[in-house]
Amino acid sequence: MEIIALITGFSLILIGLYGILSKRNIIKIIVGFSLFDTGLHVLIVTVGYIKGGTAPILDSVVGTTDVASKIVDPVPQALVLTAIVIGLGVTALMLAYALKMYQAKKSLDISDFKDMKW
């Protein structure tokens, strides 16, 4: 499980990066960025995973002894929430930029935005 999740995470990151680097269309670049972000999120969750662990809620099933081995690590789960929110913010702002760029030049090709050189 863990390995699969890790591979998935890294693959998503690489696919996203490939999209960012190879696609000319700004919207596609933003999609690539989202994939990159999603891959990161998968990675974060994976790091806190413990084989056979349950949700990190302290109740009668989990008990109070040897909690650490029974539940998955709650910290990465908290982190991933924050990371998702931030990713959302970044993506939204990028899309806003895409809109502005389109309004400015009637183009979504990133190679049309090369006015400042050297």
Place this chain on the structure above:
Amino acid sequence: MNLISPIYIVAVSLGIAFFMGLLGNKAQRSSYLILLAALLFNTFVSLQWVFGLGSGLVEAMQVYTAGFKPPFSINLLMGLNESVITALINIVGVLGAIYMMSSLKKNGTGSQVVFLILFMSLNVIVLSRDLFNIFVFLEVGSIALAGLIILQKGTNAISAGFKYMLATGIISGILLIGIIFIYRFTGSLNIDSIITANPILKQGAFVSAFLIIIAIVLELKSFPANGWGLDVYEASHPGIGAILSAASATATYFVLYKIVDIAGSQLNYYISIIGVISFVGSNLLALKQENSKRLLGYSSIGQIGLLMIILGFKDILGENTTYVAFGILVSHYLAKAGLFWLSGIVKQKNIKGWAVIRKKPYFLFLMGTFIFALIGFPPFPSFFAKWTLVMDLVNTGNISWVVAILFGSMMEAVYMIRWFGYAIKGENEDIKDFKIDIYKIIPVGIFAVALYVVGYFVAPHTEVGTAINFIPLYFVAAIFILDFLPVIIKNTLAIVGMILYFYNIYPDLDNMRLIFEAIFMVGGILTLIAGYAYKGKRPGFYPVALLMYAGLTAIIEAQTTLQFFFGWEVMTAGSYFLIIRGKRSMPHGLSYMLFSIGGAYALLTGLGMAHVGHASFSMEILNGISYLPYLAYGLLIVGFLSKTAALGLHIWLPGAHGEAESDVSPMVSAILLKAGVFGIVLTLIGMGASNNQYSELAYALGWLGAITALAGNLMAVFQEDAKRLLAYSSIGQLGYIVLGLAMMTHLGWLGGFSYVINHFLYKAVLFLTIGAVVMRVGTHNMYQMGGLIKRMPLAFIAVMIGIIALSGVPPLSGFAGKWLFYNAILEKGWYFQGAIMFFSGGIAFMYLWRLIHTVFLGQLKDNHRNVKEISIWFLIPIYTLLAGIMVYSMKPQWVLQPLGNMIAKWFPEGQLQWVGETAISQYGQWAGSLVAITIMGSFIIVLVLLMLSTRKAHKVKQFDITYSGERPERPETTHVAYNVFEGLYKAMWPATIPLVEAWWNKITEILHNIADVTRRIYSSNGQVYVAHIVLFIIVSYLVIIGG
């Protein structure tokens, strides 16, 4: 004592941001005031911690959130470092908000909220000790900044903002991967517990530490993966540029400072490498930059590179790390924010367009302050930081690092000084005035003043900085404030000030220093007297002239190498401003400055090497340098030769001296050049004087002096410009001095010192007189003058005595130098050099004669028929100096005997024997007074006889001649004045090709071409920039793994 907890910076900012959001766009005015209040509150919180922690009244404070201690919660730390850094950030927040007032008001409450959130997040990334928290607020800051970039209208800002988002998005993704894996390996997100856990020991954790650090390094826009950053600097509002450069970069740098230890110290060296690549690369590429904001962007990235070098060397710098980093950081912070703000006021894209700034002279002062602070001149904090950095690096044997750092600094100086040159003196036909909003000036002014204040308080924290004598600088500052007064008052104040200072200082000096101090101060006073000839206010002249003299006296008084270097740089800055005042002197000012800075860096390195193995910085450490002595003394000599304009380092001199104002030429020629001589004297004494162990060095120096003498004189022959003729002649004369000193014998030094005094006397006379003549006739070209003897007899007498003294024929004082020289050369056995000297002495006659023949004799030009005698204010110093020449000529023993006694301290062997007034050497004898009296007597007898015998001769009128049947009717046709040495030129032209200049031009061209080719990596394509980032990470990783 209870201080407001730093958590309120976050709480209040967030609360106010939400509240402002509720206000909406209807209450723009009040919301702007609320924003200011919030930023002021943050500043207040930081500052109270600065004072509390700085005075030791309170202890550093840890803020825990959510009621748990780390690693189970996020904690903020407010220590001294954090308080200072957040104070810097918050101050730029307040001033930046004032500066951007109209933009923030126009764009409504939304932009103000974003502005506030940006500064809150910058505070948090400084304070937080939690890695994930830092990541979050880096992202919040990025989003806020991307929101602010778009405030500037235009496509460029939009595309720059998008590239910025893309790049920072990828970088923070990398950061997040690193953070999550370091959590996996250490079970903590708290920086302190991660450092304690030392993750490097665990397999795989190194990679995560590497990813975190490289991400922060990339956030700092490391070269070359920084195209996105440059675009933002170029495209965004100048106020945003200031925030990016001053606040954002400062905060991010502090993050790097905090977290660098999570990799143990394994990555320190690589951070330094990345830093030096950034520093040198950015500054090199900036050479071709003409867009002012982008130029500032390059410079910012370079400065951050320098800071990374310092961080990487923190184990070597030890407790000096903070001092050095703070000095560089705060100078960059103040200067760069100031320059960005200025760029928004001047509103000129191209750096050449900055000539408009001349319309408002006090703006030149602001710009000059920022630029000189950036390139590390005194009294700014960067000067002391750079000094300490170089001393420590040399002391630990890292000379190659010093070379790289100084090379980068040099490049930065090139484009910064060139830019300043365009502003102060660039050719620009229609200079439009520009409008100033008062609220935009306030922040700029505050930061400019802050640079001086911080520099003043930083100085005592160097080991020896406490001893720096600021009194002359106070005087300069006072004169600067009084600059609105007319010349007559300022001139009097300046003269009185210098007299009082000299009177106070001279009893403390030894004889050798007294000679130089007298040349500097008495010469300075005499040349200042000529200043009464100027009318009006002469704005800016007195502060810079006095700045130069303050530097000159500081190098004489210096007890420590730091004081010496401080004075040296003050003098350089003052003389640069003096030189660039002249007409058409922009390129010459630039080349003067670059050779000076290059020389100063050689000097700095040499002084650093002298310090190796000593605990003190006393000037005594120049004696018997033990660490790489040949290199150290060589560097010192090269540094000083850059000021004496030795061949190869001379190309700045003719233009700088020739184009300077009439009373400035003698200051920079007769007086300033002696500073280099003083340095050479100190170095040669350090090399052991009569026990010189580095005879190869002295031998090479001797040849250099001889060739310089020949070349200087030769070039002077073909000049048509009287002031350039004198300038080239100075190069030659300084060659004699260098040769004399390099002989390292008693007689050689006696000759050298006698030339030092003589050259001061006659070159001051000649430059003052010719300068005063130029003021009357309005041209430098000798062939446009002629027959002025009738209009200016007193000037004629002065020039005649001056050239007789210079040419070294009896009866005047120059002969003393010549006689000593030939004795010394015979004794030393340097016959070839002696022959060259003899030959160049002959050449000197060829140009000296023209000063009389072309300027004063021959036919008066029509347009000069009514010119008056030169100004009385020039005649007073000229005739005072002439009196000096006459005394020296009639009684040479009055000068030479004490000189000989002084030199005997270092060269006891081979002294002159004095029998009464007769000097006896092993090759002959010379009775100076007798020779002088005899020759003058014969001259007077012949003159009287001639006057008696020609009483009946009738006077020939100007055109009372015929020539080959024609009657020349214009003055030009009766007077050979132009291209006099045409025949000689045909024979000698290969020797006059400016090879040295061509060589330096070629080097400049090559550097600029490298810059131009390399900077094409910044293709402006956002995807290319992302690729740069990815490649940067991969290459860095491979290098670190491989290294």
